[in-house]
Amino acid sequence: QVQLVESGGGLVQAGGSLRLSCAASGRTFSSYAMGWFRQAPGKEREFVAGISRSGGSTYYADSVKGRFTISRDNVKNTVYLQIFSLKPEDTAVYYCAAAHFAAGQGLNEYDFWGQGTQVTVSS
Numbered sequence: 001q002v003q004l005v006e007s008g009g010g011l012v013q014a015g016g017s018l019r020l021s022c023a024a025s026g027r028t029f030s031s032y033a034m035g036w037f038r039q040a041p042g043k044e045r046e047f048v049a050g051i052s053r054s055g056g057s058t059y060y061a062d063s064v065k066g067r068f069t070i071s072r073d074n075v076k077n078t079v080y081l082q083i084f085s086l087k088p089e090d091t092a093v094y095y096c097a098a099a100h101f102a103a104g105q106g107l108n109e110y111d112f113w114g115q116g117t118q119v120t121v122s123s
Helices: none
Strands: 004-007 010-013 018-024 033-039 046-051 058-060 068-073 078-083 092-099 117-122
Touching (some): 018 033, 018 092, 078 092
Antiparallel strands (some): 033 092, 068 078, 092 117
């Protein structure tokens, strides 16, 4: 069992940056691949970025490549999402999730979810 708590969201002007954090409980964090998803109002939850257990492999949705960076610290049991050049269309609730297997793009590939953190980008 893994419990995930996101933080770092807020209100930011377009062009700004944010770093989201997701702290995981338990001593088995390094055995999970991790992912970040987001859900905008009236839209389905979508994959944003994923990272392997070791952190050696990362994956991104085409819409965020070059602006989002996912990383993890297996000592601190935390996964991060650095967001640069924020756009109004990045406004969403951002969720982190843990997967027993690979950090794929499908929601059903993940076993544990956090409660989310709101990111609002003003134009």
